[in-house]
Amino acid sequence: MKRVLMRGNEAIAEAAIRSGLKCYFCYPITPQGELVEYMARELPKRGGVFLQAESEVAAINMVYGAAAAGVRTMTSSSSPGISLKQEGISYIAMARLPCVIVNMMRGGPGLGNIAPAQGDYFQATKGGGHGDYRLIVLAPSSVPEAAELVGLAFDLSDRYRVPAMILADGMIGQMMEPVALPEPVDPAEIPPRPWAVTGAKGRPKNVISSFDLEPEGLRRMNLVLQETYREIERNEVRWEEVETEDAELLLVAYGTMGRIAKTVVRLAREEGLPVGLLRPITLWPFPYGPIRALAERVKAVLTVELSAGQMWEDVRLAVEGRTETPFYGELGGVVPSPGRILEEVRRYVR
Amino acid sequence: MSVELAIPRGYTRVFSRPAALSEAGFTYCPGCHHGIITRLVAEAIDELGILERTVGIAPVGCAVFLDRFFNCDFVQAAHGRACAVATGIKRARPDLVVFTYQGDGDLAAIGTAETVHAANRGENITVIFVNNGIYGMTGGEMAPTTLPGQRTVTTPRGREPRSHGYPLKISEMLAQLDGPAYITRQAVFDYPHIVKAKRAILKAFRNQLEGKGFSLVEILSTCPTNWRMSPVEAGRWVAEEVSRFYPLGDLKDTG
Ligand SMILES: Cc1ncc(C[n+]2csc(CCOP(=O)(O)OP(=O)(O)O)c2C)c(N)n1
Ligand code: SF4
Numbered sequence: 001m002k003r004v005l006m007r008g009n010e011a012i013a014e015a016a017i018r019s020g021l022k023c024y025f026c027y028p029i030t031p032q033g034e035l036v037e038y039m040a041r042e043l044p045k046r047g048g049v050f051l052q053a054e055s056e057v058a059a060i061n062m063v064y065g066a067a068a069a070g071v072r073t074m075t076s077s078s079s080p081g082i083s084l085k086q087e088g089i090s091y092i093a094m095a096r097l098p099c100v101i102v103n104m105m106r107g108g109p110g111l112g113n114i115a116p117a118q119g120d121y122f123q124a125t126k127g128g129g130h131g132d133y134r135l136i137v138l139a140p141s142s143v144p145e146a147a148e149l150v151g152l153a154f155d156l157s158d159r160y161r162v163p164a165m166i167l168a169d170g171m172i173g174q175m176m177e178p179v180a181l182p183e184p185v186d187p188a189e190i191p192p193r194p195w196a197v198t199g200a201k202g203r204p205k206n207v208i209s210s211f212d213l214e215p216e217g218l219r220r221m222n223l224v225l226q227e228t229y230r231e232i233e234r235n236e237v238r239w240e241e242v243e244t245e246d247a248e249l250l251l252v253a254y255g256t257m258g259r260i261a262k263t264v265v266r267l268a269r270e271e272g273l274p275v276g277l278l279r280p281i282t283l284w285p286f287p288y289g290p291i292r293a294l295a296e297r298v299k300a301v302l303t304v305e306l307s308a309g310q311m312w313e314d315v316r317l318a319v320e321g322r323t324e325t326p327f328y329g330e331l332g333g334v335v336p337s338p339g340r341i342l343e344e345v346r347r348y349v350r
Numbered sequence: 351m352s353v354e355l356a357i358p359r360g361y362t363r364v365f366s367r368p369a370a371l372s373e374a375g376f377t378y379c380p381g382c383h384h385g386i387i388t389r390l391v392a393e394a395i396d397e398l399g400i401l402e403r404t405v406g407i408a409p410v411g412c413a414v415f416l417d418r419f420f421n422c423d424f425v426q427a428a429h430g431r432a433c434a435v436a437t438g439i440k441r442a443r444p445d446l447v448v449f450t451y452q453g454d455g456d457l458a459a460i461g462t463a464e465t466v467h468a469a470n471r472g473e474n475i476t477v478i479f480v481n482n483g484i485y486g487m488t489g490g491e492m493a494p495t496t497l498p499g500q501r502t503v504t505t506p507r508g509r510e511p512r513s514h515g516y517p518l519k520i521s522e523m524l525a526q527l528d529g530p531a532y533i534t535r536q537a538v539f540d541y542p543h544i545v546k547a548k549r550a551i552l553k554a555f556r557n558q559l560e561g562k563g564f565s566l567v568e569i570l571s572t573c574p575t576n577w578r579m580s581p582v583e584a585g586r587w588v589a590e591e592v593s594r595f596y597p598l599g600d601l602k603d604t605g
């Protein structure tokens with residue numbers, strides 16, 4: 001397949017367009033500016049709608065409207081903007097509308113900075129807004145993988161009627177790598193949406209809502225969500241393992257850190273250290289089972305993150321005391337070198 | 351579909367439920383003008399024959415159950431976000447007729463940004479703005495539109511503009527923008543005004559059908575329950591007090 005050199009942000013935009021994206025709504029924020037620019041330039045040419053909204057609040061509510069109208073729709077932002085979208089995402093989740101949300105995480109809390117960070121893990125994987133809901137969260141660790149996961153995000157979101165998030169950071173967004181872009185999706189292959197608001201002609205009216213004043217009714221709506229989530233947990237857990245067969249120390253890292261951890265595994269192996277890596281690709285559903293299985297045979301599971309230990313909580317839930325679960329994290333947009341992590345690794349294996 | 355009673359010979363039917371309305375009873379308090387306004391919207395949809403391609407956006411407020419009242423497709427929006435949701439629907443499917451129906455808290459407080467920017471973009475949608483000067487649904491708190499001196503549960507000694515802010519004349523603000531096609535203020539406290547309000551609603555929908563862009567019909571409404579007035583007193587208060595502060599008539603009409 002032909003490969004082209006692209007930035008992560010551009011590859012995500014192009015992959016989304018090829019996935020049949022019809023409506024894209026945004027509000028500018030670094031480090032995902034190239035994604036917005038690419039969409040502004042390309043999407044209208046290819047029959048889609050590009051609209052710069054007055055805020056992230058408006059943008060996500062436009063996504064809600066477009067998704068309700070039954071088209072493939074997407075928004076992208078970075079941490080502070082994603083915080084503003086949480087109200088809308090909660091409504092979208094309960095109304096069971098498919099859509100894709102891209103979060104190019106940056107350092108936080110507050111205005112933070114624009115450097116790579118992973119401090120939005122809780123927000124992305126535990127709901128984020130109010131109520132009991134989940135997003136399908138996909139974490140690419142390279143530009144080609146980002147492009148690939150965009151198509152998957154649209155497909156999974158359509159299949160389960162659950163919003164999907166691409167969770168990456170400015171490192172993935174701004175680095176350039178060769179990408180084999182997917183073939184454009186045949187519109188006929190996009191699943192039909194009989195529930196969408198398209199005008200009640202020759203059918204009963206459709207209503208898109210997240211509301212039921214009656215507790216029994218709202219309970220039923222919640223149970224539908226929960227059943228869907230259990231199904232996703234059974235079918236859609238994705239992860240990558242590197243050199244885990246004989247590993248005595250298991251690294252767990254995702255996204256940018258997952259990529260750096262791969263280098264760490266190589267360097268460790270060169271020193272003869274039995275180190276492996278499990279890189280979650282779906283952060284929700286989280287690969288609890290695969291981590292648990294490896295925890296049975298390794299001496300320690302070291303979580304490495306660009307946060308104070310958000311994914312670490314899930315790793316510990318997976319391990320459930322079967323082995324040691326140390327943690328190494330960096331904060332504020334500081335990205336540790338492979339050498340720095342290797343020092344950490346040497347504390348647990350010889 | 352509704353079951354129509356047989357009309358005895360020699361009689362003619364003079365009143366029936368618009369086809370756009372379902373059989374679900376309104377949840378508004380007795381005598382509240384929301385009921386009149388909702389019915390006028392339904393009549394307009396009937397007269398234009400657009401029921402099968404109309405999508406309504408229900409707000410958060412006393413009209414939150416709007417999707418039950420109508421026979422067309424509906425989307426329930428978050429508080430204040432109706433104009434953004436309408437934008438998303440209309441941009442995705444320009445052939446649909448999209449309208450929002452919003453209270454004054456919804457449209458002019460929490461949703462000010464979404465309203466102003468949809469108007470400024472000239473989104474080709476129809477907005478029905480029900481201004482009753484109060485937060486009806488949550489129990490009668492001050493709204494951005496509450497009159498000076500008006501008592502509410504959060505202004506128990508009356509609205510004091512210097513600390514509570516001045517009533518927001520949002521329609522006048524919107525009329526200053528280049529984007530909107532039609533901004534008008536109407537009322538429904540008596541029959542002649544109901545007829546005029548209906549005409550304005552029809553025009554706001556026709557503008558959309560003709561691709562003219564953003565049209566907003568503000569309608570001065572009542573909240574007898576939280577104003578602590580009878581429906582008759584409430585109607586008189588709109589006629590005598592509210593419409594003096596918020597003058598009726600067209601504020602912008604690009605023709
Ligand atoms: C984000 C959010 N904040 C607050 C509320 C509570 N709330 C429900 S209705 C309402 C005010 C409604 O007033 P208005 O828009 O004037 O409509 P009315 O009931 O008067 O028709 C408020 C504050 C909410 N549902 N969501
Ligand atoms: S609370 Fe007020 S605005 Fe709401 S339905 Fe009752 S009278 Fe009407």
Ligand SMILES: [Mg+2]
Binds near residue numbers: 453455482483484
């Ligand atoms: Mg009100």
